[in-house]
Amino acid sequence: MPLAGLFAGALGAAIAPFALRLRGPYLAIVSLGLVYIGIYAARNLPALTGGLNGTVVTAPVAIGPVDFAALQVGPFLLTREQGMFILCWGILALVLC
Structure with a gap:
């Protein structure tokens, strides 16, 4: 880096x-x-x-008791990618405030 x-x-x-x-x-x-x-x-x-192969990220997506890999919003169970999306936007909102 x-x-x-x-x-x-x-x-x-x-x-x-x-x-x-x-x-x-x-x-x-x-x-x-x-x-x-x-x-x-x-x-x-x-x-x-390294080319265009990319990297697979397998790190846990959890902050405390909230697991963003299996996040449930009401009756909807979100995928890992959707949970990551919500987590990233939440962190951005905290940083901008």
Whole structure:
């Protein structure tokens, strides 16, 4: 993780002098271009990025007695993904307050 942060910082420092001279839609085009270059690198450099396989997260989704993997709201039993969605939005709401 620290190496990824250093790499991103170095890449940003290399591009910033050129991007700071741009205004309006040109800055947006450069920003979107960097995103597409990152996606291209992730797809085509699997030895460096791990490819597009992704990672399976099996960590428990519970805070205290509330298990978000088997959350029941009224008569509805929510799936693990729906529970994660509610948990993430709840944490975001707490952070923004």
